[in-house]
Amino acid sequence: MNKTPSHTGSTLRLKILAIYIIFGFLAIFTTSILVSGYALDKLTDYTASRLYKSANVTASQYLPKYFNETISLSEVRTQLSGIESYTDAAVWLVDAEGNLICSKSPDDYPDAPTVIPDFDPTENVGSIWQKGDYHGCFTEDVITVIAPVTQDFTTKGYLLIHQNLDEINALQNALLQRVYIALIIIYLLSFMIFLAFELLVHRPLVEITQAATQYASGNLNYEIPIRTSDEMGYLSASLNYMSSQLRDMENYQKKFVANVSHDFRSPLTSIKGYIEAMADGTIPPEMQSKYLNIILFETERLTDLTRDLLELNAFDTQELLLNRESFDIHDVIRSTAASFEGTCTQKKISIELVLATRHLSVFADKHKIQQVLYNLIDNAIKFSDPDSIITVETTERGEKVFVSVKDNGVGIPRDSLNKIWERFYKTDSSRGKDKKGTGLGLSIVKESIQAHGENINVISTEGVGSEFTFTLPKSKDSAHWS
Numbered sequence: 499m500n501k502t503p504s505h506t507g508s509t510l511r512l513k514i515l516a517i518y519i520i521f522g523f524l525a526i527f528t529t530s531i532l533v534s535g536y537a538l539d540k541l542t543d544y545t546a547s548r549l550y551k552s553a554n555v556t557a558s559q560y561l562p563k564y565f566n567e568t569i570s571l572s573e574v575r576t577q578l579s580g581i582e583s584y585t586d587a588a589v590w591l592v593d594a595e596g597n598l599i600c601s602k603s604p605d606d607y608p609d610a611p612t613v614i615p616d617f618d619p620t621e622n623v624g625s626i627w628q629k630g631d632y633h634g635c636f637t638e639d640v641i642t643v644i645a646p647v648t649q650d651f652t653t654k655g656y657l658l659i660h661q662n663l664d665e666i667n668a669l670q671n672a673l674l675q676r677v678y679i680a681l682i683i684i685y686l687l688s689f690m691i692f693l694a695f696e697l698l699v700h701r702p703l704v705e706i707t708q709a710a711t712q713y714a715s716g717n718l719n720y721e722i723p724i725r726t727s728d729e730m731g732y733l734s735a736s737l738n739y740m741s742s743q744l745r746d747m748e749n750y751q752k753k754f755v756a757n758v759s760h761d762f763r764s765p766l767t768s769i770k771g772y773i774e775a776m777a778d779g780t781i782p783p784e785m786q787s788k789y790l791n792i793i794l795f796e797t798e799r800l801t802d803l804t805r806d807l808l809e810l811n812a813f814d815t816q817e818l819l820l821n822r823e824s825f826d827i828h829d830v831i832r833s834t835a836a837s838f839e840g841t842c843t844q845k846k847i848s849i850e851l852v853l854a855t856r857h858l859s860v861f862a863d864k865h866k867i868q869q870v871l872y873n874l875i876d877n878a879i880k881f882s883d884p885d886s887i888i889t890v891e892t893t894e895r896g897e898k899v900f901v902s903v904k905d906n907g908v909g910i911p912r913d914s915l916n917k918i919w920e921r922f923y924k925t926d927s928s929r930g931k932d933k934k935g936t937g938l939g940l941s942i943v944k945e946s947i948q949a950h951g952e953n954i955n956v957i958s959t960e961g962v963g964s965e966f967t968f969t970l971p972k973s974k975d976s977a978h979w980s
Contacts, residue, residue: 546627557645587661765796824973859973881907910958
């Protein structure tokens with residue numbers, strides 16, 4: 499089942515939108531997993547470091563005075579109260595065996611035990627902190643740091659600080675909240691990318707798809723609107739150009755078929771009519787010779803038309819391979835002109851050869867150039883009046899040889915000069931003067947010369963005559979011919 503372009507476009511839009519939404523959910527999920535764990539670890543490390551620093555400073559600089567009886571227990575409580583207030587944590591001072599000396603805790607913390615069960619100040623070796631309920635002294639997990647109190651190189655006791663993880667979790671939640679807000683803002687702003695895709699890619703793509711559907715259905719007049727000069731705009735312009743070329747080709751094919759049908763139908767109709775007339779006795783036997791000559795003439799027209807069509811087909815299908823060789827262009831001109839001796843005698847037309855040298859070598863396809871000369875001379879004879887002269891002339895200019903065929907015939911109307919190279923084109927004078935022409939001769943001439951990479955031009959004045967001039971590359975060994 500074929501999908502319409504709009505359905506296809508909607509499907510693509512939904513796919514992109516689905517990818518966008520899934521990307522958003524994955525971003526939020528990944529952030530919640532990775533950032534949450536990473537933030538908790540970092541906040542825990544930071545809090546533990548801060549607590550350890552406070553404990554270590556107090557344990558090393560102040561508390562030793564208690565053990566040498568420089569300060570009283572009351573003063574120690576005051577110091578611990580300051581730490582508790584600053585850190586919002588439980589602060590314990592114990593002796594070397596874990597017996598409580600004094601403590602200070604916030605109201606929501608449990609009371610300190612008289613003796614810490616299974617006390618082991620070395621249990622967190624390798625880390626400055628530990629996490630847990632600390633030997634069952636707390637109902638929730640806390641961070642615990644331990645700093646030794648030494649005097650005279652002897653450990654007299656330990657200062658312990660316990661902070662509830664609720665503080666860290668609150669900081670973590672506050673941080674994640676800001677991260678989520680930033681992520682949502684970025685996600686919403688990234689929606690502009692989706693809008694840009696819709697405007698710059700999706701809509702032009704839908705229009706291009708619609709155009710392709712129109713072209714496939716035969717509507718070559720459909721044109722894609724071009725709004726940008728980027729790759730999409732270039733693609734749209736290319737498709738518009740392609741459709742115009744296909745449209746021109748379609749028009750050409752219609753014209754080609756019409757012309758071929760016309761040029762085949764006319765002689766076939768004549769042949770059929772004359773043969774039927776001879777078969778049913780309408781044309782008596784004594785007059786059949788005349789009409790057989792007419793049938794022969796029409797058959798030659800069909801032969802010429804078939805040959806020319808095959809020749810042009812070779813150009814169109816790019817199957818034309820030039821057999822380039824060095825040959826004497828003057829010998830080809832002489833032999834080609836000689837082949838028209840009978841026709842020229844009948845029409846009282848003479849061919850004058852004005853050759854630059856006795857011999858002149860060119861590098862080209864000999865057969866194709868002979869055909870070009872034949873068509874040009876044949877064309878000149880058709881349009882020349884009796885007792886006129888056709889001149890074939892060669893000229894050397896640098897590395898080029900110029901060959902011209904000039905007649906003094908009816909000439910070509912100015913408005914037809916650019917059309918004479920078109921296939922099947924015939925001027926009114928050619929149709930009235932020679933019914934045998936196929937209208938393909940000059941097309942073959944032009945395409946043969948262009949296949950050689952050379953040029954052909956025409957100069958014509960109506961009522962005066964025409965001159966066709968084409969170029970050929972001079973052969974490298976042409977000096978040996980002169």
